[in-house]
Amino acid sequence: MQVVALHEGVVVARSVKWQTTCTILHDGDETFVVDSVIYPDELGALPGILAQAGWSLSGLLVTHGDWDHVLGRLSFPDASVGVAETTAARLRAEPGRAARQLRAADEDDYVQRERPLPADGHTQDGMAIWSAGHRVLCCGDYLSPVEIPWLQEQGSRDAYLATLRRLEPYVQQADWVVPGHGTPLDPQRALAIMREDVAYLEALPSEDAPLPLTRRDRRMKEIHRDNVERTR
Numbered sequence: 001m002q003v004v005a006l007h008e009g010v011v012v013a014r015s016v017k018w019q020t021t022c023t024i025l026h027d028g029d030e031t032f033v034v035d036s037v038i039y040p041d042e043l044g045a046l047p048g049i050l051a052q053a054g055w056s057l058s059g060l061l062v063t064h065g066d067w068d069h070v071l072g073r074l075s076f077p078d079a080s081v082g083v084a085e086t087t088a089a090r091l092r093a094e095p096g097r098a099a100r101q102l103r104a105a106d107e108d109d110y111v112q113r114e115r116p117l118p119a120d121g122h123t124q125d126g127m128a129i130w131s132a133g134h135r136v137l138c139c140g141d142y143l144s145p146v147e148i149p150w151l152q153e154q155g156s157r158d159a160y161l162a163t164l165r166r167l168e169p170y171v172q173q174a175d176w177v178v179p180g181h182g183t184p185l186d187p188q189r190a191l192a193i194m195r196e197d198v199a200y201l202e203a204l205p206s207e208d209a210p211l212p213l214t215r216r217d218r219r220m221k222e223i224h225r226d227n228v229e230r231t232r
């Protein structure tokens with residue numbers, strides 16, 4: 001796990017798995033932890049990071065219900081969790097799904113945990129979190145430098161493009177953009193990724209939709225094939 005302080009009051013931890021990000025936002029006497037890291041040692045380190053800074057947790061926030069972002073309770077079992085209405089609805093509609101997916105991933109990785117996951121969830125839901133005081137945007141699974149736009153089961157290309165348009169004014173005034181996967185981005189880099197993603201999405205369902213130069217490895221090509229299927 002990598003831990004970086006973006007500026008006073010903003011710390012980003014990045015999991016070894018999928019570069020999934022967890023952002024700690026501290027302002028005044030409030031501290032929120034946005035999304036989560038993944039492996040038990042990574043999750044176990046989070047309370048110490050807060051303690052070292054002298055911050056006490058106000059609550060957890062979750063940008064969307066994908067299982068790899070909702071593990072914060074494994075670090076802070078008693079914390080309250082804030083989610084968007086769409087995410088809450090999804091968690092209710094698919095009870096146990098995130099917990100099952102976590103178990104399957106742990107089996108793949110030979111990971112054992114002391115506690116099971118109490119919450120659960122999935123996609124086509126969510127929110128971006130704009131911290132005006134810090135000028136930091138935590139945008140969930142958008143604007144990733146390591147993953148192309150991924151239209152999951154209920155994902156829609158038009159909704160994805162609309163979300164990018166809604167995010168744009170925040171990106172423009174941000175000091176930092178923290179994507180759900182990958183390193184924190186300065187706004188120029190985030191806007192460049194946005195342009196690449198818009199060009200890619202607008203070209204779907206063509207198989208020749210342009211994959212960004214830095215995001216066209218084997219795994220990205222698999223995701224691209226899924227996207228082509230889903231938009232046909």
Ligand SMILES: [Zn+2]
Binds near residue numbers: 066068069180181
């Ligand atoms: Zn994700």
